[in-house]
Amino acid sequence: MKITKEQVQHVANLARLNLTEEEQVELTTDLENIIAFADKLNELNIEHIKPTAHVIPIENVFRKDEVRPSLEREDLLSNAPDKQEGCFYVPKIVE
Amino acid sequence: MALFKKTAHELKGLLESKEISSEELTKSYIERIDSIDQKVDAYLTVCKDQAIEKAKEIDKKRVNGDELGALAGLPIAVKDNICTKGIKTSCASKMLEEFVPPYEATVMKQLNKEDAVLLGKLNMDEFAMGGSTENSAFKVTKNPWDLERVPGGSSGGSAAAMASEQAVLTLGSDTGGSIRQPASFCGVVGMKPTYGAVSRFGLVAFASSLDQIGPLTKDVEDMALAMNAIVGHDPYDSTSAPMDYPNFAEALRNDVKDLRIAIPREYFSDGVQPEVKEAVLKAAKAYEDMGAIVGEVSMNIMDYALAAYYLISSAEASSNLARYDGVKYGMRTENFNNLLDLYKQTRDEGFGKEVKRRIMLGTYALSSGYYDAYYKKAQQVRTLIKDDFDKIFMDYHLILTPVAPTTAFKIGEKASDPIEMYMGDICTVPVNIAGLPALSMNCGFDNNGLPIGMQLVGKGFSEKKILRAAYAYEQSITKSFVRPSLG
Numbered sequence: 001m002k003i004t005k006e007q008v009q010h011v012a013n014l015a016r017l018n019l020t021e022e023e024q025v026e027l028t029t030d031l032e033n034i035i036a037f038a039d040k041l042n043e044l045n046i047e048h049i050k051p052t053a054h055v056i057p058i059e060n061v062f063r064k065d066e067v068r069p070s071l072e073r074e075d076l077l078s079n080a081p082d083k084q085e086g087c088f089y090v091p092k093i094v095e
Numbered sequence: 096m097a098l099f100k101k102t103a104h105e106l107k108g109l110l111e112s113k114e115i116s117s118e119e120l121t122k123s124y125i126e127r128i129d130s131i132d133q134k135v136d137a138y139l140t141v142c143k144d145q146a147i148e149k150a151k152e153i154d155k156k157r158v159n160g161d162e163l164g165a166l167a168g169l170p171i172a173v174k175d176n177i178c179t180k181g182i183k184t185s186c187a188s189k190m191l192e193e194f195v196p197p198y199e200a201t202v203m204k205q206l207n208k209e210d211a212v213l214l215g216k217l218n219m220d221e222f223a224m225g226g227s228t229e230n231s232a233f234k235v236t237k238n239p240w241d242l243e244r245v246p247g248g249s250s251g252g253s254a255a256a257m258a259s260e261q262a263v264l265t266l267g268s269d270t271g272g273s274i275r276q277p278a279s280f281c282g283v284v285g286m287k288p289t290y291g292a293v294s295r296f297g298l299v300a301f302a303s304s305l306d307q308i309g310p311l312t313k314d315v316e317d318m319a320l321a322m323n324a325i326v327g328h329d330p331y332d333s334t335s336a337p338m339d340y341p342n343f344a345e346a347l348r349n350d351v352k353d354l355r356i357a358i359p360r361e362y363f364s365d366g367v368q369p370e371v372k373e374a375v376l377k378a379a380k381a382y383e384d385m386g387a388i389v390g391e392v393s394m395n396i397m398d399y400a401l402a403a404y405y406l407i408s409s410a411e412a413s414s415n416l417a418r419y420d421g422v423k424y425g426m427r428t429e430n431f432n433n434l435l436d437l438y439k440q441t442r443d444e445g446f447g448k449e450v451k452r453r454i455m456l457g458t459y460a461l462s463s464g465y466y467d468a469y470y471k472k473a474q475q476v477r478t479l480i481k482d483d484f485d486k487i488f489m490d491y492h493l494i495l496t497p498v499a500p501t502t503a504f505k506i507g508e509k510a511s512d513p514i515e516m517y518m519g520d521i522c523t524v525p526v527n528i529a530g531l532p533a534l535s536m537n538c539g540f541d542n543n544g545l546p547i548g549m550q551l552v553g554k555g556f557s558e559k560k561i562l563r564a565a566y567a568y569e570q571s572i573t574k575s576f577v578r579p580s581l582g
Contacts, residue, residue, distance in 0.1 A: 008455070015413060015458040016420070017451060018439035027455055030513060034456055037514055038402045041472045044479075051474030054304055054334070055481060055530030056291045056555065061333040075197035081427035088422055091434050 001039065003032040098123045099260045102576060103169055103317040106263060110168045113157070117150035117168025121212050124170045128214070128261050131581065134242060136234045137256040139175050140183050141215040146170060149212045156210075164209030166324055171206065172262040174253050175216040176223055177308065178297035179203055182213075186299050187231035188221045190425045190445035200297020201329045202266060202308050209324045214262055217252030221447045222416065223273055223301045225249050226519045229510055230449045237506070238280060239579040240545055244503040247277030250311065254281035257311045259581055264312045264321050268298055270305045271404055272498070272523025275535035278311050279498035279548020282537045282577055284318050284565070285311045289555045290530030291336035294329030302411035303334070305404075305527040313576040315536070315566040319343035322558060338556070346562035349570045352386035354560070357491035361397040362522055367500045374539035374547040375497045381571050382495070382564070389495075392487050396479045397525060403480070404524035405517060406460050406473035412450075413457030419445060452513060481529045488554045493564055497522050498535045498548035522550060532558045534565050537577060546577075 008028050012019045019027065073086055082089040098106065098120055109115045125143055132138050153168045173179070176186045178196035180203070185191045199207070206213070220230035228236040228251025236251045238244040239259040246255040250267025254277030257265055267274040269287035278285025286309045293308045300306065310321035326340045358379055363372050383389045421427035421441030428444050431437040446454070460469035487494060499519055509516045526533045531552055538549040553561045 007459075011455055011459050011462060014462060015454050016417070016435075016438045016442055017446075017454065018436075018443040019451075020443070023443075023451070027452065030452055031455060031459065033514055034405065034452075035459070037517075038406055038460075038469060038473075040402045041399055041406075041469075041476060044399060044472075044476065046472065046475045046479065049475040049478050051471055052478040052481060053474055055477075055528075056289075056334070056336060058291070058334060058336070063330065071197055076423075078197055079194055079424035081421055081425070090422055091431070091437060093434050 001032070001035055003028055003035060099127045100578070102313045103263045103320055106169060107320070116154045117212060118147060118154055120168065121146050121150035121170045121214070124214055124262065131259055132261060134237065134581065135239055135255050135259045135261070136236045137217055137252040137259065137261055138172070138215045139185060139187065139218050139233060139252070142182060142213060146212050146214050153210050153212065164211070165320065166206065167210035168212060169263045170212045170214045171264050172214045172217050172253070172256055173203070173266040174219050174250050174268055176219060176268055176299040177202060177266060178299070179213065179216065182216065184216065184299070185233070186222050187219045187233055188445065188447065188450070189232045190419050192426060194424055196297070198297065201294035201331060202325050203297065205325055205327070217256055217265060219252055220249035221450050222299070222412070223249040223268055223270055224412070224449050224453055226272070226276055226516055227509065228252065229506065230447055232447055235506060238503045239581045240282065241503065241543070244505055244545070245280070247280035247503060249273040251277050253311050254278050254283055254285065257281060257283040257313065258579060260578065264310055264317055266308055266325070267311055268306055268308050269527065270301050270408060271520045271527050274309045274311060275523050275533060275548070275550060276499050276519065278535040280503040280546065282546030283311050283313060284315055285309065285535045286318055286322065286558070287526065287533050288322065288326060288558060289336070289532040291334055292326045292340070292532070292556065292558070294327070294332040294335045296329055296331040300415040302408035303415060304411060305408055315562060315569050316347055318534070318565070319347055319562055322562070341559050343559060343562055346559040347566045348563060349567050351382060351564055351567045354387045354493060354564060355491045356382055356387050356389045356564070357392040357487050357494045358389060359392050359394040359397070359487070359494060359496060361394050362496040366518070367497055368502065368541065370541040371497045371501065371547050375495065375549045378538045378549050378568060379495055381568060385567055385571060390491065392491070394483050394487070396476065396483045399476050400480055400525040400528060401517060401521050403473040403476035404520070404528055405456065406469050407477065407528070409453040409457035410460045410470050411457070413454045413461065416450070416454055449513070477528050480525050484525070484529045484531060492553065492557070492560055494552040496550045496552065498550045499523070502541045502543070502545035502547055526552055531555060532561060534561050536565055536569070
């Protein structure tokens with residue numbers, strides 16, 4: 001299938017990637033080749049086959065609703081790129 | 096003989112009989128790293144002081160007669176996508192260049208419980224995406240057998256550190272072959288356990304339905320030792336299997352007479368290097384000579400496994416990597432005007448080329464209008480692959496195949512063509528798709544003197560059987576670890 005630059009821009013926006021002009025050109029070709037390779041699956045007539053998401057049969061996993069200690073706020077904030085007064089700091093989003 | 100040349104079980108014996116101390120052993124490995132790693136570039140972080148301190152602590156416990164774990168005093172190293180509390184865990188990505196986990200991965204807790212000594216963190220393809228370790232944002236690891244060649248990937252640092260004897264044993268992670276293929280390229284033993292056998296808690300997620308942590312070791316006996324330490328149910332990983340595991344040391348008996356081993360035709364196609372085919376078929380003959388029954392089988396769906404794998408793994412990756420947004424941890428761009436811009440620019444600057452490629456493919460496959468054509472279809476193929484394996488396992492205990500179509504290639508050789516690089520995973524990805532356990536071990540060398548690997552695949556949770564077959568083969572060929580002439 002033909003992949004257009006507009007499609008690449010659309011997918012990049014969904015993926016939250018600010019691709020450079022050069023990256024957009026490169027990824028248009030790469031994606032087209034990889035999708036062509038993936039199109040091999042269309043050779044298969046598998047409408048009646050059930051999809052498998054998980055190979056090991058595990059049912060819903062529940063645990064008791066008990067209060068347990070969690071990580072300290074300081075530890076959780078230790079890797080934050082920006083923080084203020086015990087919170088993650090981000091640009092203003094509400095005017 | 097230098098201490099670093101010995102296997103884990105030999106060193107364990109020397110430590111237990113107090114012929115050597117862990118401090119002495121740890122220092123000998125640090126010297127080894129200091130002298131050799133500038134050539135190999137396997138390590139991203141070496142924790143010298145912490146390692147020596149830990150070794151001393153364990154020595155003290157031993158002198159006091161305290162109870163010690165099964166890996167007591169043995170210096171090990173782990174791939175840099177396994178979270179180590181207080182020690183940088185970068186995933187070989189600029190995105191996590193400064194990330195210091197505030198918690199320990201479950202496997203690290205298990206290794207600590209066994210009193211292992213952590214030497215450091217090992218290089219890899221960024222976020223475990225790649226088959227050559229060339230996708231690391233920081234350095235290219237070299238193959239100790241030929242420094243112009245790749246060690247394989249994505250656990251290239253883990254395999255190269257083993258082949259150049261810079262750790263007693265290492266851990267890697269395997270999403271589509273990332274333990275087995277580098278183990279094959281570097282001539283060491285590597286195992287991908289059954290999906291769910293080892294906790295993924297604290298393993299930085301790539302493709303959650305495929306990822307599994309596993310060990311790389313010098314020999315099969317060491318593999319049993321390492322596997323004993325890391326398997327087990329973990330309440331922190333809801334996909335981990337609630338079951339009891341055998342003592343894998345029981346698998347170490349030289350007997351394969353009751354085993355039926357399948358050789359799938361499709362794994363020996365024209366795309367496979369002739370020397371690789373020959374070496375693996377020779378191993379099949381060795382099993383026959385030892386009394387196992389070997390038979391040829393067919394895996395029709397094999398041709399479609401690679402496409403299904405890249406769709407499933409990239410889709411899951413695009414979702415897992417959405418968390419890197421420059422807010423809670425990881426890097427943040429300096430060039431942004433608003434929050435959306437912050438996300439987008441951070442992700443463009445923080446991720447490398449291959450990671451972006453996979454995020455794009457995965458996002459495309461999950462996007463409206465394409466979901467049924469790609470993602471859902473890939474999950475249907477997954478059912479067929481699982482059925483194909485189930486069918487073979489009705490008549491056979493194990494499957495024997497090559498690990499990779501070729502031996503280690505030159506650095507840069509496949510870097511420009513993503514599809515050619517992906518083709519290298521053809522023998523390993525079906526195993527992840529079906530969640531099966533598999534082991535990769537050396538079975539010969541090509542005309543350039545590069546290691547060739549064979550892969551033993553078993554039913555879910557049949558690690559013991561795989562280890563038994565691997566042990567018998569190892570006993571039949573050589574009793575010592577083959578090593579490159581490097582330094």
